[in-house]
Amino acid sequence: MTSLALSIKNLKKTYSNGTEALKDVSLDIPAGDFFALLGPNGAGKTTIIGIVTGLVNKTGGSISVFGYDIEKDSEAARTYIGVVPQEINFNPFEKCIDVVVNQGGYYGIPRKTAIPYADQLLKDLGIGDKRNETGWSLSGGMKRRLLIARALIHKPRFLILDEPTAGVDVELRREMWDYLHILTKRGVTILLTTHYLEEAEQLCKHVAIINKGIIVASGTMDEVLSLHDEDKAQKQGYRGGKLEEVFLQLTAKNSD
Amino acid sequence: MTPSQMLTSFYTIVRKDVVRIFRIWPQTFLPSIITSVLYFLVFGKVLGGRIGEIGGYPYITFVVPGLVMLAVVTNSFSNVATTFFQAKFFSRNIDEILVSPTPVWVIIAGYVAGGMVRGITIGILVIIISAFFTSLPLTQPFTILIFLILSSMLFSLAGLVNGIYAKSFDGITIVPTFVLTPLVYLGGVFYSALALPPLWQKLTFANPIFYMVNGFRDGFMGVSDVSLMTSLGVLGALTAILIAVNWYFIRTGLGLRQ
Numbered sequence: 001m002t003s004l005a006l007s008i009k010n011l012k013k014t015y016s017n018g019t020e021a022l023k024d025v026s027l028d029i030p031a032g033d034f035f036a037l038l039g040p041n042g043a044g045k046t047t048i049i050g051i052v053t054g055l056v057n058k059t060g061g062s063i064s065v066f067g068y069d070i071e072k073d074s075e076a077a078r079t080y081i082g083v084v085p086q087e088i089n090f091n092p093f094e095k096c097i098d099v100v101v102n103q104g105g106y107y108g109i110p111r112k113t114a115i116p117y118a119d120q121l122l123k124d125l126g127i128g129d130k131r132n133e134t135g136w137s138l139s140g141g142m143k144r145r146l147l148i149a150r151a152l153i154h155k156p157r158f159l160i161l162d163e164p165t166a167g168v169d170v171e172l173r174r175e176m177w178d179y180l181h182i183l184t185k186r187g188v189t190i191l192l193t194t195h196y197l198e199e200a201e202q203l204c205k206h207v208a209i210i211n212k213g214i215i216v217a218s219g220t221m222d223e224v225l226s227l228h229d230e231d232k233a234q235k236q237g238y239r240g241g242k243l244e245e246v247f248l249q250l251t252a253k254n255s256d
Numbered sequence: 257m258t259p260s261q262m263l264t265s266f267y268t269i270v271r272k273d274v275v276r277i278f279r280i281w282p283q284t285f286l287p288s289i290i291t292s293v294l295y296f297l298v299f300g301k302v303l304g305g306r307i308g309e310i311g312g313y314p315y316i317t318f319v320v321p322g323l324v325m326l327a328v329v330t331n332s333f334s335n336v337a338t339t340f341f342q343a344k345f346f347s348r349n350i351d352e353i354l355v356s357p358t359p360v361w362v363i364i365a366g367y368v369a370g371g372m373v374r375g376i377t378i379g380i381l382v383i384i385i386s387a388f389f390t391s392l393p394l395t396q397p398f399t400i401l402i403f404l405i406l407s408s409m410l411f412s413l414a415g416l417v418n419g420i421y422a423k424s425f426d427g428i429t430i431v432p433t434f435v436l437t438p439l440v441y442l443g444g445v446f447y448s449a450l451a452l453p454p455l456w457q458k459l460t461f462a463n464p465i466f467y468m469v470n471g472f473r474d475g476f477m478g479v480s481d482v483s484l485m486t487s488l489g490v491l492g493a494l495t496a497i498l499i500a501v502n503w504y505f506i507r508t509g510l511g512l513r514q
Contacts, residue, residue, distance in 0.1 A: 108257050
């Protein structure tokens with residue numbers, strides 16, 4: 001078994017309309033890591049996640065998950081992955097418990113086995129009392145938590161979270177981060193994309209910043225923070241967290 | 257995935273669809289039943305007496321197998337096309353399956369089985385209702401069963417192709433309206449192809465529904481315009497082609513992945 005949860009080599013993606021979303025992206029995420037993939041809107045984060053999870057076809061390059069190639073050993077690779085997408089994508093007419101249990105079914109987990117664990121997940125995520133309510137009746141934050149419960153039903157070793165806290169209030173966001181932190185302690189590798197950079201700075205061990213389809217910085221959090229340029233930051237006016245300032249310096253519109 | 261895990265995945269897809277089909281029965285079962293009753297009344301009771309016999313059977317008896325097939329075909333097709341398209345286009349919950357290790361053939365089998373459950377259930381209901389209007393012979397029950405299964409499978413597969421490939425809601429309404437309905441009405445449901453002029457006969461022989469209706473009718477009445485083996489051969493070949501097309505679409509992500 002490899003010590004890398006995710007290995008991306010020379011990944012390229014050009015959409016049918018000619019948009020070059022990824023230009024030769026290479027990235028390694030160690031097993032057990034809490035990894036932040038940061039970038040402005042349209043930088044290519046969701047495209048990378050789409051390709052890793054099999055929802056977007058790549059143009060070139062290779063990807064392996066725990067050593068399993070996502071094309072040649074797609075079934076094996078997918079058993080390791082749990083994904084929380086950016087968009088709400090469950091059937092809104094299904095009960096919460098069914099959303100989670102059915103997802104387990106697609107991974108080969110029988111209902112009898114899945115139901116108790118699904119109940120536990122819903123409870124852990126604070127929506128246990130909503131188990132028999134349909135998805136559409138939930139608030140935005142609850143829907144996000146349901147997506148997390150769904151992603152965890154097959155006990156994935158690699159959890160991908162694409163902006164899981166978008167539109168979620170501060171209190172709930174903190175609860176979510178706490179929960180994710182518990183998961184990393186259990187050995188789950190997490191790949192996170194978020195626009196809350198201060199939180200990423202506190203939570204993540206490694207970070208990569210992508211801009212216009214190119215990785216512009218990658219390494220441990222300290223290595224990336226060492227790219228901070230105090231002079232540039234002072235010229236930018238508004239002062240934010242250190243990671244935020246590095247991010248802005250590396251992804252500024254004139255930073256071609 | 258192990259065979260047991262694949263079976264669980266298949267069961268999950270089918271169960272989800274079947275629960276939906278029976279939960280919204282006024283939308284899934286009732287319209288076809290009402291339509292069939294109207295057909296039996298109009299073509300059987302009102303017009304049937306004036307038309308007389310075809311193949312030695314009263315007209316209402318002659319049209320029953322075709323009307324059952326009409327219900328089976330349209331329901332199998334629309335069930336899969338609509339279910340898949342909604343999962344792909346509106347809620348995007350098709351991603352739940354696409355990110356999982358469920359093999360392509362299990363996805364196809366699951367969706368097709370859901371369509372078959374609806375198609376065959378409606379077929380049986382229409383056969384039961386026909387008993388109130390005419391005495392239907394059951395010459396070859398096994399043939400009836402085979403054609404019921406094969407026809408619902410074929411049009412569930414066709415519905416899946418439509419659901420995968422459709423890019424808008426119009427895409428799943430155009431095919432039933434402009435392709436399926438004409439094929440059904442010109443497929444020998446209401447008449448024997450042997451009564452048609454030679455040119456129309458040839459056109460009818462190019463219609464897959466003609467073989468389904470005739471094979472099915474053969475099972476009930478022992479009367480058919482073509483041999484049973486020809487009908488089975490045509491249905492078997494079309495089924496194999498549509499399985500391959502669906503497999504290719506899902507495997508390559510055509511219409512599903514960017």
